[in-house]
Amino acid sequence: MLTLFHAPMSRSTRIVTLLEELGAREAVQVKTVSVQRRDGGGGPDPENPHPEKKVPVLDHDGTIITESIAIAIHLCTLFPDAELMPAAGTPEHGKALQWLAWNAGVVEPVLVAKLTGDDNPAFRSAFRGWDEVMMRLESALDTSPWLLGSKFSVADLIVHSSFSWMPDLLPDHAGIQDWNSRMMARPAAQKTFAEDQEAMAAIAGA
Structure with missing residues (x-):
């Protein structure tokens, strides 16, 4: 199971957009969490598995993956038909x-x-x-x-x-x-x- 933890209008927005581009939105559960905002709003969410309570976070069958670039590469590997990442080795x-x-x-x-x-x-x-x-x-x-x-x-x-x-x-x-x-x-x-x-x-x- 794949679950993406997402806070609206944050760095995780690009990963939600990537899911749309990959045609994978139905294959990944997007769970909204709160984060500490620069304006002082929001706050850490106890349901967020990120060690610093930031986003994005991807839970892949119980393995927690953080950092946008790692998540983006991993998702492109899982959903290669969209061809958003060239084949490895090229x-x-x-x-x-x-x-x-x-x-x-x-x-x-x-x-x-x-x-x-x-x-x-x-x-x-x-x-x-x-x-x-x-x-x-x-x-x-x-x-x-x-x-x-x-x-x-x-x-x-x-x-x-x-x-x-x-x-x-x-x-x-x-x-x-x-x-x-x-x-x-x-x-x-x-x-x-x-x-x-x-x-x-x-x-x-x-």
């Missing part, structure tokens, strides 16, 4: 892993630094700066519609996920803006966003 698979690792190891720390105004030289040396992050995206999307070339993949979903909440951070670059528009228009993204909005409204009214 160069394209390695390229997809590169983008996923880059998002977790570079984009998210650099994004937090940008939002908090942290401009520590040691941090930039270790993780790179915002300009380098945008240059990497620009280079990839200058000549291709998707990060892996001509086909949408899990790499696009994960790398775009932070910008789905903050599209104004993206530069006025034709390839990036076109990519963002197409990502926002995908039916899976729109469905998940609408569900999250409805869930947040219900929480606010409770």
Whole structure:
């Protein structure tokens, strides 16, 4: 049995969207839990099996899996027919892993630094700066519609996920803006966003 623990409007939203893209929504139970919000709302949920009470969390037959990238790769492996992850052992698979690792190891720390105004030289040396992050995206999307070339993949979903909440951070670059528009228009993204909005409204009214 597969159970995804999800908090609306959080990092787990991208995993719910991934389930939609994989055609696996009916195969995975999505259980809503509360988390501590930046605005002080919410709080740890005793039903959340994550060791730090964060999301996403995937329970696969009693084995608890955390971290978005691990969960995304695992789900793409379990539901290969959607072909969102290239086959293992191919160069394209390695390229997809590169983008996923880059998002977790570079984009998210650099994004937090940008939002908090942290401009520590040691941090930039270790993780790179915002300009380098945008240059990497620009280079990839200058000549291709998707990060892996001509086909949408899990790499696009994960790398775009932070910008789905903050599209104004993206530069006025034709390839990036076109990519963002197409990502926002995908039916899976729109469905998940609408569900999250409805869930947040219900929480606010409770």
